[in-house]
Amino acid sequence: MLSTTPRTTLGRAKDRSRTGREDLYAVLDAGLVCHLGVVAGGVPMVVPTGYGRIDDTLYLHGSTGATSLRAEGEVCVTVTHLDGIVLARSSFNHSMNYRCAMIYGRPRRVKDAEERLAALRAITEQLAPGRWDATRKPTPKELAATAVLALSLSEASVKVRQGPPLDEEEDYALPIWAGVLPLHQSWGTPEPDPAMTADLPVPDHVASRTIPVR
Amino acid sequence: MLSTTPRTTLGRAKDRSRTGREDLYAVLDAGLVCHLGVVAGGVPMVVPTGYGRIDDTLYLHGSTGATSLRAEGEVCVTVTHLDGIVLARSSFNHSMNYRCAMIYGRPRRVKDAEERLAALRAITEQLAPGRWDATRKPTPKELAATAVLALSLSEASVKVRQGPPLDEEEDYALPIWAGVLPLHQSWGTPEPDPAMTADLPVPDHVASRTIPVR
Numbered sequence: 001m002l003s004t005t006p007r008t009t010l011g012r013a014k015d016r017s018r019t020g021r022e023d024l025y026a027v028l029d030a031g032l033v034c035h036l037g038v039v040a041g042g043v044p045m046v047v048p049t050g051y052g053r054i055d056d057t058l059y060l061h062g063s064t065g066a067t068s069l070r071a072e073g074e075v076c077v078t079v080t081h082l083d084g085i086v087l088a089r090s091s092f093n094h095s096m097n098y099r100c101a102m103i104y105g106r107p108r109r110v111k112d113a114e115e116r117l118a119a120l121r122a123i124t125e126q127l128a129p130g131r132w133d134a135t136r137k138p139t140p141k142e143l144a145a146t147a148v149l150a151l152s153l154s155e156a157s158v159k160v161r162q163g164p165p166l167d168e169e170e171d172y173a174l175p176i177w178a179g180v181l182p183l184h185q186s187w188g189t190p191e192p193d194p195a196m197t198a199d200l201p202v203p204d205h206v207a208s209r210t211i212p213v214r
Numbered sequence: 215m216l217s218t219t220p221r222t223t224l225g226r227a228k229d230r231s232r233t234g235r236e237d238l239y240a241v242l243d244a245g246l247v248c249h250l251g252v253v254a255g256g257v258p259m260v261v262p263t264g265y266g267r268i269d270d271t272l273y274l275h276g277s278t279g280a281t282s283l284r285a286e287g288e289v290c291v292t293v294t295h296l297d298g299i300v301l302a303r304s305s306f307n308h309s310m311n312y313r314c315a316m317i318y319g320r321p322r323r324v325k326d327a328e329e330r331l332a333a334l335r336a337i338t339e340q341l342a343p344g345r346w347d348a349t350r351k352p353t354p355k356e357l358a359a360t361a362v363l364a365l366s367l368s369e370a371s372v373k374v375r376q377g378p379p380l381d382e383e384e385d386y387a388l389p390i391w392a393g394v395l396p397l398h399q400s401w402g403t404p405e406p407d408p409a410m411t412a413d414l415p416v417p418d419h420v421a422s423r424t425i426p427v428r
Contacts, residue, residue, distance in 0.1 A: 007259070011279065032397075033296050033310065035249040037260035044258050045221070046251035046292040048314055065225065078260040082247050084402070087420065090350040091338050092360075096247065100262055124305045128395070135390055136304040146306075164407040176349055177414045181342070181423060182402030183246075188298070193378040193392040200391045206301065209395060 007104060008157035018158040021056075027101040027158055028053050031079040032127060036060060038071035051077070052122025056153040058103060059110070059119035064147045077103045077151060084182040088165035089174050095161060097180060103156040107149040119148045130205025221318055222371035232372040235270075241315040241372055242267050245293040246341060250274060252285035265291070266336030270367040272317060273324070273333035275360055283361045291317045291365060298396040302379035303388050309375060311394060317370040321363040333362045344419025 002008065002019050010017045018024075034051045037044055047068045052059045058077060062069045079101045086095035110116050121132045138146070165178050187209050190202045216222065216233050224231045232238075248265045251258055261282045266273045272291060276283045293315045300309035324330050335346045352360070379392050401423050404416045 007254075011281070032299070033294065033312075035251075035260050035262075035292060035294070037249075037251040037258035037290075039253055039256075039258050040221075042253075043288040043318065044251035044253050044260075044290045046249050046258075046260050046290045046316065048249075048292065048294040048296075048312065050310065067225070074257040076251075076258045076260045078249060078262065080247065080249070080262040082262075084405075085246070085342050087342055087345060088349065090352070090356075091334065091346055092350075092352050092356040094338055094341060094345065094349075096264065096341070098247075098262065102260065104257065104259075120305065124308055127308060127310070128299050128301055131301060131308065132305055135302065135308075136306075136385060136388060138304070138306050142304075142306040164405070164409065167409075171350060172409060172411065174350060175412055175414065177417050177420065178407040178410060179416075179420075180405040180407075181420055182405065184400050184402050186398050186400065188396030188398050191298075191378070191394040191396065193394075195378065195381075195386060196392060197386065198389055200389065202393075203391050206391065206393075206395055 002157065003155045005155055008155055010157065010159065016159045016161050018160050023158045024101055024153060024156050025053070027081065027099045028058070028079055030081060034077050034079045036068055037076040037078070038068050039073055040067050040071045045071070050123050050127050052119060052126040054118060054122050058151045058153055059122055060107070060149045060151065061120060061123050061146055064145055066147070069147045069149060074104060074106050075151065082183055083162065084180045086165045086180055087178055089167045089171040089176040089178050093165055093167050095165065097162050098160070100159045101156060103151060103153060105151050105155055107151045110148040110150050116143065116148045119150065120146070129209070134203060134205060216371060217369045219369055222369055224371065224373065230373045230375050232374050237372045238315055238367060238370050239267070241295065241313045242272070242293055244295060248291050248293045250282055251290040251292070252282050253287055254281050254285045264337050264341050266333060266340040268332060268336050272365045272367055273336055274321070274363045274365065275334060275337050278359055278361045280361065283363060288318060288320050289365065296397055297376065298394045300379045300394055301392055303381045303385040303390040303392050307379055307381050309379065311376050312374070314373045315370060317365060317367060319365050319369055321365045324362040324364050330357065330362045333364065334360070343423070348417060348419060
């Protein structure tokens with residue numbers, strides 16, 4: 001079960017709330033980018049960034065010089081999948097179908113060499129499965145330039161909306177088309193780096209990903 | 215030209231910075247959802263939400279009860295398009311191709327009836343072009359339940375990464391496939407609301423959108 005702190009308990013649209021840990025994992029594991037919110041100099045800052053998950057820990061990384069990773073205090077990490085536009089009979093009831101996870105907490109800076117490497121592997125594999133083993137591993141210099149943060153998944157909420165519009169009772173009789181326009185993501189054809197000197201085939205871990213994302 | 219305040223001037227990866235207002239408009243106008251960052255109770259909160267733009271003002275809306283719209287102080291609104299995964303020869307140089315806009319400022323609560331309606335129209339049209347004129351307009355009761363915020367586009371930054379990986383000089387000789395795996399978005403087949411009583415055809419403003427998003 002997920003936490004039930006005030007900020008992870010929905011005040012409105014409670015029917016959109018999901019409370020299982022597997023719901024959280026599903027939203028996170030299907031994502032590619034999260035939006036990391038920090039407070040820097042008293043004001044919020046929201047940056048898109050990659051992430052990885054190992055069990056109940058979310059890992060983030062970036063340059064040791066990045067403002068967003070140097071900020072102190074609590075953060076909010078949000079992962080959103082937009083699945084479709086909900087076209088209602090009234091403008092008021094227009095909506096989106098989506099899956100969204102929000103995680104709150106104070107990240108821990110990862111210093112242990114083994115955990116740092118595992119985290120970087122998870123982040124790389126989230127973005128590009130199969131890539132960690134296929135590429136050159138980080139050098140000590142690269143590792144020194146990389147900050148790794150760990151955020152516990154102990155305080156999180158998941159919100160999901162799916163299905164047709166919900167209109168006002170009296171609006172259903174209106175002669176207005178209503179429904180959902182689904183939004184899909186898909187992988188395109190791999191584009192080899194023009195700087196590749198050898199004539200290497202597209203590896204399986206890339207080619208096999210050229211299927212719809214969902 | 216966009217602003218050059220410290221927080222909108224890139225400290226790293228300066229070559230990814232775009233400084234024209236038209237670059238900002240292009241990222242915003244192509245988007246469907248933004249991530250709104252606020253500080254609530256001293257901690258950051260990042261929520262996905264719709265938005266609309268009229269000239270140099272970004273509009274947001276939501277329930278008058280929403281925590282994210284009731285928070286005081288400055289906000290950060292981020293719109294991100296993920297265009298592809300950049301597969302480098304080293305794990306360190308893996309990246310994403312993306313277009314991202316970040317807007318900072320203190321939003322103004324819109325009270326003027328005419329501006330509120332124009333804002334709601336812009337937000338609806340951003341999500342679903344052609345939909346405002348095709349659907350029932352908001353009632354006074356619906357309008358009373360809706361908070362509308364205006365955020366000036368005066369302090370904003372745009373960051374764009376496109377193209378193949380950038381590897382370390384000595385890595386180009388490695389026998390590792392490198393390139394970009396593009397990520398595409400597309401509209402699916404419209405799904406009529408099963409609750410529709412009349413046999414209405416899919417309107418043009420919905421059907422004509424069933425083309426790739428980009």
